[in-house]
Amino acid sequence: MNKERNIGFQPVRPAGFQPAASFSRMKVFSGENLCWAHRLKAYVLARVLLFAAIATTFIAADWKIAEPGWRYEFPRDHHAHREFKTEWWYFTGNLFDADGHRFGYELTFFRHGIQRAADRDPNASRFIVDDLKFAHFAITDVGGQQFRFEQKTSRGAFGEAGFDDRQRLAWIDNWSLTSKSDGIFELTASGAAGAIHLDLRPAKPAVVHGENGVSVKGTGGASASHYYSIPRLETTGSLTVNGKTCALRGESWFDHEWSSSQLAKGQVGWDWFCLQWEDGAELMLYRMRLENGQRDSSSSGTWIAPDGTATHLRATDFQATPIASWKSKATAAEYPIGWRIVLPAQGLDFTIKAALEDQELKLGPITYWEGAIDANGRRDGKEIKARGYLELTGYAGQFGATLRAGR
């Protein structure tokens, strides 16, 4: 890995990231590789979660609003923030087995508040839920050209799902995220998509996005989120695909965000990138698309130098141009899975290519693409490489339509 110049810690500028992320996390799976039962369940959930997402539009008061001045403290802030309506723990990573075979994975836990825990009658029915709990799990077998995904959701009436018990930050059945005392995260999941059991050791400190501890969206100022990432975690563990288990090693990215805020108007979807450069730097970019096809000015990003200092990137600080696309046979959606991205201030000019074309999560009402990518380019004239993850939403017709209808 290259040694890069550190830019030093800087608050990241206001961004419209939160709603985008919120939508990106409300997704449902109905892969053909799942059995019919799962598909049926997925169908039901698709509707369930779609409206959880849309309901975000109408959030009433009572929930705490993300406000400037939040003092991040770890490991405290790894835990759940139940006074906020929406929260997620989001892991993606690129891993390799002993023979160099590459795998991508995604494991995400979502909490979507229904009622505040404080409002709960302590004697009320255990079936009354305080929050929606759901999780996504996907494995990309780059060598095997296979992409599998699965979703779980649970009422959690009997503790089979929840957030923040003594050890686990989040869990649903046998999918769990555990925070250990030595700062290591443990991820476990198994299901139709395969199985993972991973230990993740932060290689860098957490980076807070936004300004003054909040990622403010829009001019109103009321809508905002608290958002941080651990941009690089050394990852070891095992992965099972097609009944074969192998030991793996690689790097992961962890996002944690919580908020109670509203969506911006006129947005139809977004393109989200995270890249881990060989030289130890990381880049997160987020590009929100409007109904009229334009890029929203709240699009933003963060450049993280190898030493952990972060530079906030405004929409004007980078140009992202699609250069390749892939059309899904199943949904007829056309995804820009190849990009050219230029960050003049960082002297960066690179292209992005998907590790596998079909990393589409095929669903009833909401279909999106999320998968492992490679980046190749130059920084200050020097060749540079990165691996990361790309998320593309709002390309499958219904998503945008439903989204707009929801408003």
Next chain:
Amino acid sequence: MLRYLRRHPLLGLLNILSVALGVAVYLATQIANHSANRAFAASVDLVAGKAELEITAPAGHLPETILPKVATAPGVSAATPLVQGFVSLRDFPGDYLEILGIDVFTNGLFRTFDPSNFDARGFDIQRWLGNPGSIAVSEEFVRQHGLKAGDKIRARVGGTNRELEIGFLLQKDETFDPHFTAMDIGWAQELFGRRGELSVIQLKLLNPREREITITALRQFLPKDVRVASPARRTEEVDKMLGGFQLNLTMMSLVSVLVGMFLIYNTVTASVVRRQHEIGILRSLGVTRSEIRNLFLGEAIVLGAIGSFLGLIGGLVLARVLVGAVSATISSLYVLVSVRGITLQPLSFALAWMIGIGSVILSAWFPAHAAARQDPVAALHGGARLERSVNPSFAWLISGALCIFLAAVFSWLALSIGPRWLSFGAAFFVLAGFSFLVPRVMFHFSKATGNLLRRLRPRRRRSNIENALAAANLSRALLRNSVTVAALAIAVAMTVGVSVMVFSFRKTVEAWINNTLIADLFVTPASNAVAGVSSFFPAPALAFLSNHPAVETIDTFRQVELPMGDTDISAAVIRGGEQRRLQFLRGDRRELMRRFHDEPCLFASESFASRHHLREGDLVELTTPDGPQAFAVAALFYDYTSDQGYVYLSAKNFARFWHDDRINSVAIYLKANHGADEVTKAFRSEFSREGQFAIFSNQSLRRRVFEIFDQTFAVTHVLMAIALFVAITGIFLSLTILITERQRELAILRAIGASAGQIRKILLSETAMLGALAAVVGTVSGICLSVVLTGVINRAFFGWTIHLAFPWQTLALTPIWILAAAIIAGVIPAWRASRMVLADNLRNE
């Protein structure tokens, strides 16, 4: 043949009509029964969805904590919990909702409906899970009550008023009962005050063939009294429970068919008589006997086919009338069922058609056979008569006696050995027996009247020759007249029999209620009065009533279904504070009540005991949450509220063995000098300001009991009215036949000097005699039939003790109006006969 029909269209028409009515009544009854069963099955299916097994507990006391273990039990692929309950609706009096609390997270694999937002675009899970009163209702419900999204409706449940919000629509491929609604299971538990409890756990299996293994595995850890069974089981049980009631309806509907058969016999006989000459010619021309028989049979079958076809159409129309009455009865007596329309079953149509044709063939066979056996020469000569014997043969008398004897045998068999349906055989033989006796009765009547008139004649100035002739005529066409009388007599007998039975039943119930319904006030959560007992009585309200200074004592009431072996039985849990309430068949009240409280024993209702063949001292094994427990039958008591019967358990025992002390309603006995109003007012202002409770005074409850009682017999009355209509039509028909057949004879009478008025007088007096005979025979056999109905059929099917009582007024009036009806029916034929053209009818002479 067709030519004949064209010449006598009335005969053919009446023939068709009698078949049609019988078929229609039978079919309508079948459709009504089937529709009620299907409606119930549909409501079970709606709840059960695609579940392969269901776990239920008596009294709905299924602890929710077993759910995770059930879901992960070997062989179980999916499990989902349900909480069910009823609410009544304040804004729509008398209407109710059945609310199904579902878990959208786990029941996707099970349910056959989908809750959706009102615009049918998606599903707002947040509101579903977060809004306490949000329910999903059918579009039909919304339409019926003119509701829209977000409307609030006021519901009553468990003695409280709650507000529900029309939040979602229920989407389903086919239409369904609009009472059906769904909401989140968590809020359903809150709404029904059932925290910690489930109504049902539904299961899907990994391998349906290993269901027994799965059931065994589940039983290892489930409470002992829960039931693991397929959802279809509930439907089967209800079908079985309704079986007796519906069989009774079917049998009653067949009476119309039976009456119709007599009429068809009559018409075919008439046509044989009329066409003797034709038969003679045909036979002379070489037509064989069997061809003659087939000719008449064929004619009857054509008419029967047309009649049956019309009957099918009529049945469809009539079914719409009957289905309401049938479902009302089923709902008040057995199980809440909401029949929204009729459900058709090809099989019942085929069966009704076959019964129509079959009855025609059977009743036409004998006259057709007789026609075939006629000697061609005699037939051509015109002198032959079908009724050759003027004296009734002894065979009839013996057959009659034999039938009545058989009725007794069948009664005995039905009551002692079974099967129960033999009791219908007894009823049939009573009717048949009296029918066989009709010829002899008529013969003697004819002779006696003749003698009487002869003896009277000398003393009178005016001749009474018309009446004498009429009396003589009766025995001349003895057989056919007998059939007419028998048909009418059967209808009369059924009317009389059922009237006596209903009257006796009502009197018995009245007496029973006077003895048992003695509390001054009855209070229950309002929803219980609308949608069946499902809500619990809140403890504070109970305490308030118990402590009220005007209250002498309180009895509590809880209705539960408890498992006994493989079946569920109804049990009423009572405190039994007021001892006069129960009417025991035998035993010392004081001692029995002591045992009731202190020992593991129960009281069984009379119908329960007869259904399960129990006597005092027998042991009944009921399954409690801790396992089976034997209860001694301490006593039997009279009860007329349920044909399935039930048992009384003391609240003390129920709390001890079932760990449950919730109650559904209370009966309040006041101290002397205190009025019911005083307590009612106090209670109302404290707990029932908005009518959360239904409060019945002694009188209003009595009134309600009898409303239900009368409703129960509504169907019976409809069927009886139809049978009677068939019979009256029959008189008209028979007289028409009688006259057409005797045109020649009447013409001779005219020719030898009888005036048209005298002819009319002869005929009318004949009709009156027929009517009178039918009325007398019908009333007598009706009284015998009522004995069979109350003492045999009722005992065999329902096990109630009914003290026979006679509605004298009705009984006295019956012969009078039957006579009047007969005379009226005879007016037109008699008038026609008096105006006939002599020459035409005398041509043959």
